[in-house]
Amino acid sequence: MTILNEWKQDYYDVWLNIRFEFLKNWKSKRSLVAAGISVTLSSLFYLVPLLTGSDFPTEANEFLATSTGLINYILLLNAIFFGADAINGEHHKKTTLLIYPLPQRRSVILFGKFIMQLLTSWGVILIYYLITGTETVLIYDVNALTVDMLKSILFSFLYMGALLSITFFLSALIRNPAISMALTFFFFFLLFPTLNTLLLMIDFDSSWILTNYSAFIIKLFRFPSDIFGPRHLRSPDDIDFYLGIRICLIYTIISFAGAWLFTSRKEI
Amino acid sequence: MVTTAIETVNLAKIFPGGVQALNSLDLNIRTGESVGYLGPNGAGKTTTIQIFLNLLRPSSGDVFIFSEQLKGQERKIMRRIGALIELPGFYDNLTPNQLLRHICRLYRMEQGVMNQSIKEILDLVQLTEVRDRSIGTFSTGMRRRLGIAQVLVHDPELVIFDEPTNGLDPKGIREIRDLIKTLNKDGKTVFMCSHNLPEVAEISNRVIFLKNGNVIEDRQMREFKSRLSSNIIELKFIRSLTEKEKKNLNSITNVLNVVYDHSIFIEYQGSLDTTHQILQDLLKYNFPLYYFTPRLMTLEELYLQLFGKEVI
Ligand SMILES: Nc1ncnc2c1ncn2[C@@H]1O[C@H](COP(=O)(O)OP(=O)(O)OP(=O)(O)O)[C@@H](O)[C@H]1O
Numbered sequence A: 001m002t003i004l005n006e007w008k009q010d011y012y013d014v015w016l017n018i019r020f021e022f023l024k025n026w027k028s029k030r031s032l033v034a035a036g037i038s039v040t041l042s043s044l045f046y047l048v049p050l051l052t053g054s055d056f057p058t059e060a061n062e063f064l065a066t067s068t069g070l071i072n073y074i075l076l077l078n079a080i081f082f083g084a085d086a087i088n089g090e091h092h093k094k095t096t097l098l099i100y101p102l103p104q105r106r107s108v109i110l111f112g113k114f115i116m117q118l119l120t121s122w123g124v125i126l127i128y129y130l131i132t133g134t135e136t137v138l139i140y141d142v143n144a145l146t147v148d149m150l151k152s153i154l155f156s157f158l159y160m161g162a163l164l165s166i167t168f169f170l171s172a173l174i175r176n177p178a179i180s181m182a183l184t185f186f187f188f189f190l191l192f193p194t195l196n197t198l199l200l201m202i203d204f205d206s207s208w209i210l211t212n213y214s215a216f217i218i219k220l221f222r223f224p225s226d227i228f229g230p231r232h233l234r235s236p237d238d239i240d241f242y243l244g245i246r247i248c249l250i251y252t253i254i255s256f257a258g259a260w261l262f263t264s265r266k267e268i
Numbered sequence B: 001m002v003t004t005a006i007e008t009v010n011l012a013k014i015f016p017g018g019v020q021a022l023n024s025l026d027l028n029i030r031t032g033e034s035v036g037y038l039g040p041n042g043a044g045k046t047t048t049i050q051i052f053l054n055l056l057r058p059s060s061g062d063v064f065i066f067s068e069q070l071k072g073q074e075r076k077i078m079r080r081i082g083a084l085i086e087l088p089g090f091y092d093n094l095t096p097n098q099l100l101r102h103i104c105r106l107y108r109m110e111q112g113v114m115n116q117s118i119k120e121i122l123d124l125v126q127l128t129e130v131r132d133r134s135i136g137t138f139s140t141g142m143r144r145r146l147g148i149a150q151v152l153v154h155d156p157e158l159v160i161f162d163e164p165t166n167g168l169d170p171k172g173i174r175e176i177r178d179l180i181k182t183l184n185k186d187g188k189t190v191f192m193c194s195h196n197l198p199e200v201a202e203i204s205n206r207v208i209f210l211k212n213g214n215v216i217e218d219r220q221m222r223e224f225k226s227r228l229s230s231n232i233i234e235l236k237f238i239r240s241l242t243e244k245e246k247k248n249l250n251s252i253t254n255v256l257n258v259v260y261d262h263s264i265f266i267e268y269q270g271s272l273d274t275t276h277q278i279l280q281d282l283l284k285y286n287f288p289l290y291y292f293t294p295r296l297m298t299l300e301e302l303y304l305q306l307f308g309k310e311v312i
């Protein structure tokens, strides 16, 4: 009974922390900037051809593939904005001295933070898709929006979870927010892609490398699948969609566990 | 009923890197006490309270708060404590009102109680007018007062302060000291770190001196104050004293203690007659005396004696 009661308290504390994080995000410039960038980038693909008088691609999927090509940057930006200093930023600003002695577990703070930052990131991503979707309807027609759009969104969301989880981990591991931000960049722009190239060179399995799967977000449009269709994309360098989902979830869970471990074990 | 508010048993803390900040510390603070926890920089004061507040883990030993083991019951115990550690960060985008609401909810205060409590506490620390302004615009003094509000908003039984008046102007210092005295009068247990002696002498009814992670004095303030009423005579001689003269100096009747510094201080207890007697003895032994100034001993001097020269 007492354990059950403890859990109930914890759930409520997580909820309070989600609210608290929402309030902080709501009033922070970062969310505004992230949303602004999302709006700007997604509008470019509509406004630039319109203003320069050039033609849109003939195929809607081509338009979608080009447009969603920039989502990768939005994802990384979200990770940096909402994850890279999530834990060590609190140490840095000495707010841990305020919130840690309050009657709540540290893990509760971590969960609340992660959930809210993930929701915020999803919001930013959704803005991008909404605008791109609207543009597609305007240029082509409603039928241009297929289930691939939903799959792409779903995959962006999952991929975002993995990114955010890794940045949370780095943020819990490393004391200095500037360094953890730099490392986030390094991981996703340099380390993962380089590793992938090397592995391909020596013909070693590289299907576990997360960044390989970010291409899904675009590929879904470039090589459209049938509705609820075959598991595999009809593409030359075929990657399994469901494997992508699994890989994302595995990265999310393992990194989050790491972040959890470090936040609750590390002092102050 | 008097019970134990804080108890530590063999508490030790060694930081990674080997700094031994606390060394087998045994404290016993009773409910209703107002304790001043004094010590020079690096003595281990902040480390001690960070352990109480679950910010640091002890290397060995136990902490009991309200007779319950801290380890494993942190959340339950923290509900009864309010603490201000140095100057914490506050979320600059938020307002005092928003921050305090979050804190009250964590303490499970009901809406009505919460509103009332926040209103009262903001009045008390004089932040009512700025309760909806971003904390980012606050001065150090305002931040510290917000810190005090956060300590008290849930009406804790035990309050812990680390250097509560640091960085405040004289008026601010006066207000905070008066407030802490009131808290203790109202029955709250107070544990306050400080290296400000007059502050502790004024606020606390018990004083614990810490040095290099060890308690070197633990006294009731009144007992201490009797030593404070010790007299002191500052002496200067035209040359340094020989060993024999030093021995003679120590053996003069009524002299309790001799401290050799830039001058020589002798500590004694008694009336003007005693002072007169000491002067006569000094002359009788033919000391090469040229300066003789009797006065009351200050807490600083007592501190100097206890801690050597690394003062305040
Ligand atoms: N995180 C840490 N890592 C390593 N050593 C530390 C750490 N925190 C404190 N120390 C060391 O532990 C000792 C005690 O520090 P503490 O902050 O408790 O002293 P203090 O009595 O509060 O001093 P002050 O009056 O300066 O605030 C010091 O030698 C300090 O350098």
Ligand SMILES: [Mg+2]
Binding pocket: B045, B046, B047, B162
């Ligand atoms: Mg300190």
